[in-house]
Amino acid sequence: MLLLIAGAVAFAVVNTLANIERLNIRTGFEFLTRPAGFDIAQRLIPYTERSSYLSVFVVALLNTIVLTVVAGTLATILGFVIGLGRLSSNRLVAAVAAAYVEVVRNVPLLLQLFYWYFAVLRPLPPPRQSLGLFDVVFLNNRGLYVPTPVFGPGVTAVLLALLMGLVGAVVVGVVAHRHRVRTGRRWPAGWLMCGLVLAPPVAVAFVNGFSLSWDVPVLTGFNFRGGVAIIPEFVAMTVALSLYGASYIAEIVRAGVQAVPLGQKEAALALGMRNRLVVTKIVVPQALRVILPPLGGQYIQLLKNSSLAAAIAYPDLMLIFAGTVLNQTGQPLEVMIITMATYLLLGLAIAAAVNLYNRRIARVER
């Protein structure tokens, strides 16, 4: 059996070497320093057509990461809302949440993506007839335009004060927790922490002056100026991935909450704990232990699903690197190795982060 596998691998390697020889394929990673010569529609770092293939890789990687993080966050929020909705004592809410899960989960993600991109975003009116929200956010067939904050003088000091307040609040929190563990008495730590976070920046802003303005997109001529333009491909990917991911996360949340034995809740109520305390101190911590591992799996799934970007031309790692760069350089071996290794490493990173947090909240066995 082992010999068979080893034989197959050796056969493939020999063939690959022969093919590389025959087709005169260039090898090595020096292509990364050569200029790429094409533009990318969404870039989070400075990038021009003369930038190297290495910067193409970084731009595409950042696009994949930002999509995964944004869609993951939205999917988590929506998933928790729907998952808890399925457990609602209001049966109408539970039924609607269940219907959402059953509909969204059983339709291919690619089809949902096509729907949002080709049927919703593309037929939108051109910039001149944009759909506006309070005249600050605009949506049209070229994308979503949102305002960006512009920091004036004095902002640095305020941010510094905010940072110091945060550090102080964390210190107070830790000390209060230790005090409570040691003596069993509570401090009004919550209020103190809120004050510590809010007071210094407000005071500094009051004394020092503060200027923060918004760069609002404005229609000039045929397009918008100012603010930041989010390409429609990103919007479609985010909407589709969040809605699809939410349907899976909702089921995970529901299973997690249902896994907490009813006796735990009853015991807490019998001890005289108030309902709010029962939820925050008894149900949520135990449910989280069940929820977290599969939730991490969902984030990895979301990362992998983000590569569907290739179908609607969102410039992510798969499309730009394993597609465009591969075709331009004609070095499939190196490009594929880099792409696949990156996806594997990102997946491992998510798994490691979840494991780290999981260990923190895991039950401590005596």
Added chain:
Amino acid sequence: MMKTARPRPSAEPGRKAAALVSTASAFLKSCVSTPLNAALTIAVLWLLAATVPPLVEWAVIDAVWWGQSSRACAGTDAACWVFVGLRFDQILYGPYPAPERWRIDVALGAAVAGIVALLIPGMPGKKYIGLAMLGPYPVLAAVLLVGGVFGLPSVPTAQWGGLALNLVVAAWAIVTAIPAGLLLALGRRSKLPVVANACAAFIEFWRGLPLIGILFLAVVMFPLFVPPGVEVDKLLRALIAFSVFNAANFAEVFRGGLQAIPRGQYEAAQSLGLGYGRMMTLVILPQVVRTVLPGILNTCVAILKETTIVLVIGLFEFLAVLQAGMADPEWLIGDQVRETGYLFAALVFWALCFGMSRYSAWLERSWSAGQRRA
């Protein structure tokens, strides 16, 4: 606590009606039990009123159901079912030559008949039907679809398409990946560290990659791996990618089932003098199958949904045929064509996937009920 799977002795109609009324009143009461619930009910009702009636109006009432060409739909802002009707053959068979489409019908019909027979509880001869579906059926279906022998004209895979292609890919992936996944899962538990580590590495590697990446890999890299001059069919490359990816997924499903078997079961089998093969086939695997069947069906649902992805490498599956139809100049009459097409595709996939997941849930329930009664 004790719940039996058997239906309750039928109550007289009066009692039934009373039960229905009490369920309905409990439902209504739950909607207004607290001020928060009442507010939520109002919000949800408002949401439903804002979405459902317009959707029904668009998709059913105002929709254009009959017509001979795209002109029937022009200028109406409602579903254009004429598009689906006129393109139905395309959607189902893709570019498969029209005189040969009966072959797809036969292969598909046999598959449906076999699966239905397997799903009916208490059907006699299930074992033989199952073996026939796993052994001779795929070979016969492949011969039928590919052709080139027994006087059947050959149909190159470049002409395969439509929903039939999705079903072929899904069937291939399920039939090849389940045994491969089982072997990988068993290999992962092997006592030989080399085998165990090799299997674990294989599983984790393929599971960690996106399916699109594996398809790209199959399309771009496969020609490098085979001897010069050997040309491997594009569909076959995609099928291999599906097998490998899903074998790793199934291996994880089986791993869960294998871990759930208590060690005592192995020891009992060994103490009876059973060798590895007989211990596995007679004692362990029957129990594993019982615990993992819902997981297997869920993976099958995922596979069916994933088959749409082959459009990225240029195969004419369901969505690709649909997209091509929407881009046809004859149908460039408005957004309603596109929306109708997507709605139709969603309904087809939803019906298939929802049916499978319901069956899986039913199976889980009925088996756990059987366990409890024992």
